Amino acid sequence: MRIISGTARGTKLFTLEGQTTRPTLDRVKESFFNIIQNEIQDSIFLDLFSGSGAIGLEAASRGAKRVILCDKSKEAIKIINKNIEKTHLKEKVELYNLDYEVLINSKITKILDIIYIDPPYNSDFAIRSIELLIDNKLVSESSNIIVETDNEREILDKLQKMKIQVLDKRKYGRAVLIFLKVIN
DSSP states (O other): OBOOSSTTTTOBOOOOOSSSOOOOOHHHHHHHHHHHHHHHTTOEEEEESOTTSHHHHHHHHTTOSEEEEEOSOHHHHHHHHHHHHHHTOGGGEEEEOSOHHHHHHHTOOSOOSEEEEOOOTTSSHHHHHHHHHHHTTOOOTTOEEEEEESOHHHHHHHHTTSSEEEEEEEEETTEEEEEEEEOO
């Protein structure tokens, strides 16, 4: 895994050992950033369920103004800290070792421009995250919300009950990226 573009381009990242964290494949990450590339500059970017921090650090490398990384796992936080140091992006990054609900309910104070939600598969954390972001008024009609999942149908069914518009879906093997906007 590496940083694909920007100031830290080519930097190889540390990854977590074991099966508990599933890193986003480079081809998924590259496609994702190609799609949102015009939105990144000077954005506030949330990488929820950060794992190694690769998505958020890629955003920082590509010009995001502020990147918020959050993971509940202490092992993930150790790896993210190593990757922050290696990429020299510390001045752009806020790192939280918290449950996602605590982060959304108490630590974020500004409207987010881009939110990348990649929770453990087979959890309801993606839908709950979106509900909390809306309830806490941390997203606007111009915010980009992206969910990575392997259960597209269930996510889409639950999104129908919310004030959310599905803009696009991209499938990469098992992984599906769902691009969303809040509608008022």
